[in-house]
Amino acid sequence: MSAEQHTHHDQGHHGHDHDDGHAHGTMGGYMIGFGLSVILTAIPFWLVMTGALGNAQLTGFVIMAFAVVQIVVHMIYFLHMSARSESGWTMMALIFTIVIVVITLSGSMWVMYHLNHNMMPVSAHDMSQMP
Amino acid sequence: MSTEATAMPTGANPVFHLAEEPHHPEGSSTALGFWMYLMSDCLIFACLFATFGVLGGSYAGGPGPKDLFDLPLVALNTAMLLFSSITYGFAMLAMDKGRVGATQGWLAITGLFGLAFLSIELYEFAHLIHEGATPQRSAFLSSFFTLVGTHGLHVTFGVIWLVTLMVQVGKHGLIAANRRRLMCLSMFWHFLDVIWIGVFTFVYLMGMLR
Numbered sequence: 001m002s003a004e005q006h007t008h009h010d011q012g013h014h015g016h017d018h019d020d021g022h023a024h025g026t027m028g029g030y031m032i033g034f035g036l037s038v039i040l041t042a043i044p045f046w047l048v049m050t051g052a053l054g055n056a057q058l059t060g061f062v063i064m065a066f067a068v069v070q071i072v073v074h075m076i077y078f079l080h081m082s083a084r085s086e087s088g089w090t091m092m093a094l095i096f097t098i099v100i101v102v103i104t105l106s107g108s109m110w111v112m113y114h115l116n117h118n119m120m121p122v123s124a125h126d127m128s129q130m131p
Numbered sequence: 132m133s134t135e136a137t138a139m140p141t142g143a144n145p146v147f148h149l150a151e152e153p154h155h156p157e158g159s160s161t162a163l164g165f166w167m168y169l170m171s172d173c174l175i176f177a178c179l180f181a182t183f184g185v186l187g188g189s190y191a192g193g194p195g196p197k198d199l200f201d202l203p204l205v206a207l208n209t210a211m212l213l214f215s216s217i218t219y220g221f222a223m224l225a226m227d228k229g230r231v232g233a234t235q236g237w238l239a240i241t242g243l244f245g246l247a248f249l250s251i252e253l254y255e256f257a258h259l260i261h262e263g264a265t266p267q268r269s270a271f272l273s274s275f276f277t278l279v280g281t282h283g284l285h286v287t288f289g290v291i292w293l294v295t296l297m298v299q300v301g302k303h304g305l306i307a308a309n310r311r312r313l314m315c316l317s318m319f320w321h322f323l324d325v326i327w328i329g330v331f332t333f334v335y336l337m338g339m340l341r
Contacts, residue, residue, distance in 0.1 A: 024227050024314070030220040037213055041331075045206050048336045056340045067332035071325055078216055078321040086163045093163075097170040101177040108181035 025080055033077025040070040158311045165315045169322045172285075176326050179281055180333060183274040187334075188341065191269035196338030199264050201255070205335045208251045209327065212286075215244030216324045223317050231305055234313075238297050241320070245290045252283050275334065282330055285323050292316055 044063035046052065053059045075081040075094075083091050222237035256276070259265075266276040296316060300309050 024223045024317075025220060027224060030217060030224070034213070034217045034220075037216075041206075041209055041213065041328075044332060044336055045202065045209075048339050049202055060337055060340050063332055063336050067328050070328050074216075074321060074325045074328065078220060078324070079318060086166075089163055090166045093167055093170050097173050100174060104174070104177045105181050105184060109184045112185040 025077065029077050033073055036073045036077070037070055040066050040073065158307070161311055162314065162318070165318055169318060172322070173326075176278075176281070176329070179274070179278040180329060183278050183334060186270040186274040187338065189270035191271075193269040193272070194262070194264050195271070196335070196341060199259055199262070200335050200338055202335065202339065204251065204255060205331055208248055208255075209331050211244050211248040211251065212324050212327050215241045215248065216321055218244060219317055219320050223313065226305055226310060226313055229305055231300065234305065235297055235300060238293060238300075242290055242293045242297075245286055245293070249283060249286055249290070252279070256280075278334065279330060282323065282326055285319075285326075289316070289320055289323060292319070 044066045047059050047063060051059070053062065081090065081094065085091070218237050218241045222234050222241060225233035225237055259272075264272055266273045293316060296309065296312055299312065303309060
């Protein structure tokens with residue numbers, strides 16, 4: 001019986017570790033997360049409201065970068081994400097979701113941008129020349 | 132049939148399945164299941180973000196982000212949601228220590244911040260509609276109201292859920308079931324804050340830069 005259980009563990013069929021991994025965080029963790037979030041929110045607002053960088057495109061990239069960092073901060077300090085929780089399954093689900101989100105967002109924007117770009121200005125004269 | 136029986140040594144049939152279900156404590160997989168729900172909800176928002184990304188520049192001759200958005204108001208809204216996140220964190224810490232009164236108090240404060248967020252958002256929507264910037268005005272406004280409205284709807288249901296749990300905790304105390312429910316709402320609430328990061332960056336701040 002014990003040998004059978006041992007092989008089960010070796011093959012990884014079923015982890016018997018009921019490490020629930022529902023860490024609810026600590027006061028320090030929440031305060032660090034909150035402090036970082038305030039800073040990471042305030043800087044993009046300040047950049048856009050004052051136009052401190054001058055260049056709109058550069059500002060856009062910078063505030064997107066701040067958003068990504070802040071999302072990671074929230075994931076770690078508020079949602080208590082780690083590679084260990086639920087034997088890594090939450091992380092797997094998260095990675096899968098991120099892949100789908102990136103495909104959805106970048107795919108939609110890319111395809112529709114080119115559609116607009118290639119189909120936009122058609123005058124009545126152009127239309128009459130079309131096969 | 133008979134040959135098979137003779138081939139098998141009696142009493143030592145190999146077992147290819149678990150003889151009995153492994154014992155899981157009740158609710159041990161709730162967190163993972165709820166996380167799956169949040170990820171699927173994330174896909175809904177991804178579609179709405181993609182729609183806004185595609186249509187966000189189609190003003191149909193109507194007002195654009197620079198005419199409509201009031202960044203100090205959005206900053207205030209963001210602050211409300213961020214405060215509600217940290218106060219919910221305090222509620223979870225109080226729950227871990229088993230303090231019913233402190234948990235209820237922090238939950239109430241979280242609910243009030245949530246209501247403040249919703250009030251500011253509704254004020255903003257009413258202001259936009261009053262100015263003629265209705266969802267029917269342009270594709271930009273349709274996608275804007277759908278995305279931000281869906282997030283607001285999530286927050287509304289989060290507040291309803293929070294009030295329900297406060298009643299539950301008041302009636303039954305911090306029993307295991309209530310702790311599990313509070314943990315799920317915690318994930319939901321922080322997840323909504325994560326979505327809001329995307330909204331204020333992608334919709335409001337990027338809109339002002341267009």
